Amino acid sequence: MQATSRWLLCLSSELSFSLNEKATVLAGIDNEVVRSASQEFEMPSVILLSRYVRIPNARRVPVSRRGVLRRDAQRCGYCAGPANTIDHIMPKSRGGMDTWENLVACCLECNNSKGNRTPAEIGWNLKVLPKMPTGTVWSVRGSERPLPEWSEFLALQARAA
Numbered sequence: 001m002q003a004t005s006r007w008l009l010c011l012s013s014e015l016s017f018s019l020n021e022k023a024t025v026l027a028g029i030d031n032e033v034v035r036s037a038s039q040e041f042e043m044p045s046v047i048l049l050s051r052y053v054r055i056p057n058a059r060r061v062p063v064s065r066r067g068v069l070r071r072d073a074q075r076c077g078y079c080a081g082p083a084n085t086i087d088h089i090m091p092k093s094r095g096g097m098d099t100w101e102n103l104v105a106c107c108l109e110c111n112n113s114k115g116n117r118t119p120a121e122i123g124w125n126l127k128v129l130p131k132m133p134t135g136t137v138w139s140v141r142g143s144e145r146p147l148p149e150w151s152e153f154l155a156l157q158a159r160a161a
């Protein structure tokens with residue numbers, strides 16, 4: 001119930017932007033509408049703010065499996081072969097965290113032979129220095145699973161980055 005009310009709160013603040021003409025709806029989600037007590041709106045999916053609104057923690061890019069694979073261009077951090085898994089450099093079972101610095105793209109073969117050990121323990125060297133990715137395109141919230149309506153705007157972001 002709490003998640004729902006938080007979502008509604010976000011949504012209503014976006015709508016109040018448009019009502020105050022601080023924001024323009026650039027794209028909506030087809031056939032989805034939201035209703036206030038007196039009016040009906042197309043559900044916004046892209047809004048243009050006429051004034052910059054600071055997003056809390058915007059500089060912190062949320063870590064995800066897909067994000068790590070994308071950051072490392074789907075190359076294994078240990079052998080540079082094609083990767084489709086991710087590895088905790090310090091194994092999770094030994095306190096390794098889900099952070100950009102502790103996660104690296106990894107091929108299945110390296111992942112299996114590394115097992116529950118650190119690279120140092122088996123004499124492996126990382127070919128990359130894992131860190132949080134930077135650049136405009138990484139700061140777009142939800143860009144891992146973009147809505148089709150966003151494609152035009154995300155392409156602009158990628159060119160600007």
Ligand SMILES: [Zn+2]
Nearest residue numbers: 076079107110
């Ligand atoms: Zn590998």
